[in-house]
Amino acid sequence: MFIDFQWELYLLTNIIMNMFKKIKLSLLSACLIICLLSQMVMAENIVLSSKITSLGTPPAGWKFFAKSLKVSPDSNHLAYVIKKDDQYAIKLDDKTGPLFDAIGKNSHIFSPDSKHLAYTGKIKKKWYKILDHEKGQGFEAVSTPKFSPDSSIFACIGQNKKKQQVVVNTRKEKAYDGIVQKLNSPVFSPDSKHLAYAAMQDKKLTVILDKKQGPFYKMVGPPAFSPDSSSLVYCAQKDDSWFMLTKEGTGPLYENIGMYAFSLDSRRLVYTAQKNKMWYMVENRSKGPAFEQVYIPVFSPDSKHLAYLGTNKKKSVMVIDGKKEKTFDEIGFFQFSPDSTQYAYSAKNGKKCFMVINGKPGPSYKAVTIPFFSPDSKHIAYTVLKDNKWHIIKNDQTGQGYDIITPPFFSPDSKRLAYMAKAKDKWTIVVNGKPGRFYDGVAIPVFSPDSKHIAYLAKKQNIWFVVVDTVEEKTWLKGGVKGARLLFDSPALLHTLGMRGPGLEFIRLEIKISSFGS
Numbered sequence: 001m002f003i004d005f006q007w008e009l010y011l012l013t014n015i016i017m018n019m020f021k022k023i024k025l026s027l028l029s030a031c032l033i034i035c036l037l038s039q040m041v042m043a044e045n046i047v048l049s050s051k052i053t054s055l056g057t058p059p060a061g062w063k064f065f066a067k068s069l070k071v072s073p074d075s076n077h078l079a080y081v082i083k084k085d086d087q088y089a090i091k092l093d094d095k096t097g098p099l100f101d102a103i104g105k106n107s108h109i110f111s112p113d114s115k116h117l118a119y120t121g122k123i124k125k126k127w128y129k130i131l132d133h134e135k136g137q138g139f140e141a142v143s144t145p146k147f148s149p150d151s152s153i154f155a156c157i158g159q160n161k162k163k164q165q166v167v168v169n170t171r172k173e174k175a176y177d178g179i180v181q182k183l184n185s186p187v188f189s190p191d192s193k194h195l196a197y198a199a200m201q202d203k204k205l206t207v208i209l210d211k212k213q214g215p216f217y218k219m220v221g222p223p224a225f226s227p228d229s230s231s232l233v234y235c236a237q238k239d240d241s242w243f244m245l246t247k248e249g250t251g252p253l254y255e256n257i258g259m260y261a262f263s264l265d266s267r268r269l270v271y272t273a274q275k276n277k278m279w280y281m282v283e284n285r286s287k288g289p290a291f292e293q294v295y296i297p298v299f300s301p302d303s304k305h306l307a308y309l310g311t312n313k314k315k316s317v318m319v320i321d322g323k324k325e326k327t328f329d330e331i332g333f334f335q336f337s338p339d340s341t342q343y344a345y346s347a348k349n350g351k352k353c354f355m356v357i358n359g360k361p362g363p364s365y366k367a368v369t370i371p372f373f374s375p376d377s378k379h380i381a382y383t384v385l386k387d388n389k390w391h392i393i394k395n396d397q398t399g400q401g402y403d404i405i406t407p408p409f410f411s412p413d414s415k416r417l418a419y420m421a422k423a424k425d426k427w428t429i430v431v432n433g434k435p436g437r438f439y440d441g442v443a444i445p446v447f448s449p450d451s452k453h454i455a456y457l458a459k460k461q462n463i464w465f466v467v468v469d470t471v472e473e474k475t476w477l478k479g480g481v482k483g484a485r486l487l488f489d490s491p492a493l494l495h496t497l498g499m500r501g502p503g504l505e506f507i508r509l510e511i512k513i514s515s516f517g518s
Contacts, residue, residue, distance in 0.1 A: 047514045048473045055506040056094030071483035072114035079108050079117055092117050097133040107144045111151035118145040129156050148192035155186050176201050184222035189229035196223040196232055207234050226266035263303035270297045281308050300340035333370040337377040344371035355382055374414035381408045399433050411451035429456055450491040
């Protein structure tokens with residue numbers, strides 16, 4: 001049930017009125033105190049009410065492995081390993097799974113839709129893949145399972161008699177000498193309709209796509225799907241040369257091939273390649289400028305622009321759409337704006353650090369960090385170190401200095417900018433340059449979908465609680481759950497996972513935001 005703060009305020013008001021009648025103070029004094037009390041309980045005219053759902057406790061007499069705690073993507077469920085005597089189990093919320101002689105280390109994973117849990121368990125000499133506490137096929141060894149993006153397919157690698165094979169749900173695919181997990185195998189396409197993996201047979205490697213085996217090579221790179229799932233690409237080595245394999249065929253020969261990436265619209269493919277000991281960015285068989293090293297390619301959201309970093313003689317330069325920009329000693333974080341019309345990156349010359357926006361270096365600072373654009377692309381914010389204090393720069397305006405500042409983030413409507421900040425030994429949430437209350441700690445701030453509210457966890461005297469805007473919700477927690485987030489289910493409803501006492505109980509805390517009097 002919900003705990004209604006409005007009802008509590010009503011009761012407290014009546015108590016105070018009775019007190020003032022007894023001691024014969026003026027009605028005006030009573031009204032002033034009631035007004036102050038109202039501001040404390042329902043700042044900004046909102047009232048918080050909560051609903052608590054228990055997710056159980058580690059069973060008495062069992063050892064609880066705190067580092068094994070994992071949270072579902074929707075922050076509604078948690079799972080962890082427990083042990084009693086020589087038996088292990090996974091506890092999912094308040095339900096304990098079957099007993100095993102061992103549980104695969106870090107093998108328990110939630111599906112993307114948070115509806116399923118998979119892991120591996122050992123009984124005697126057999127390892128089993130487990131889905132929702134139901135034991136599947138047994139093998140001499142089994143890999144950590146993987147879910148398809150739509151959560152409908154469950155895949156892992158099983159080994160028997162020194163042969164390995166991919167198992168998709170209950171279907172076993174062809175056995176090979178090895179399935180190369182280090183090459184991102186197996187991997188699902190974004191639409192979950194295709195599965196690819198690299199396999200080894202007689203010391204040669206091949207890539208399998210939807211059970212169809214490709215040619216064998218001396219070596220292959222990790223298979224990668226395009227965002228629209230229509231293309232699979234990978235690099236391969238034949239004799240001493242490397243080349244790319246795409247649906248159009250094989251590419252030019254190079255001494256080596258590094259990383260490759262698709263644009264978001266899937267129409268462009270680029271990769272780094274080495275020839276005559278120099279590295280290039282290659283697109284449509286055409287090489288860009290030569291460098292001693294070339295780093296990760298970044299496409300703009302509209303897929304029309306390409307940026308990457310190149311280095312020569314210990315100097316760094318960004319290449320934007322094939323054109324070199326100004327050279328720096330170091331270049332750090334790069335970002336395109338959401339509308340693809342702007343870009344920014346941090347850079348350093350000597351001891352001076354800059355934010356370069358659309359090719360133009362800004363003022364110098366002792367340190368500059370990651371650039372963040374607002375969703376509407378009209379604002380940019382980043383953190384700088386100036387006079388031994390950290391500041392947020394927003395559109396050339398410098399904010400107040402703090403001992404520590406976390407990366408800033410914009411509200412969905414782009415009108416508000418928030419970040420966590422530390423002054424001496426206290427923490428606060430700063431919104432549009434204005435600090436809130438200071439606490440012993442703050443964590444996981446988030447804006448509501450309509451941008452009207454900001455919620456976060458706060459700590460006061462070893463007690464954690466949720467704060468919405470300036471209102472402190474009254475459920476006291478031992479702490480949040482590592483990996484859990486504060487998530488808004490609607491503009492006026494949010495939830496998270498937490499721990500409370502006595503002892504240790506995991507809970508799901510749901511908070512409802514209401515206007516006072518509604």
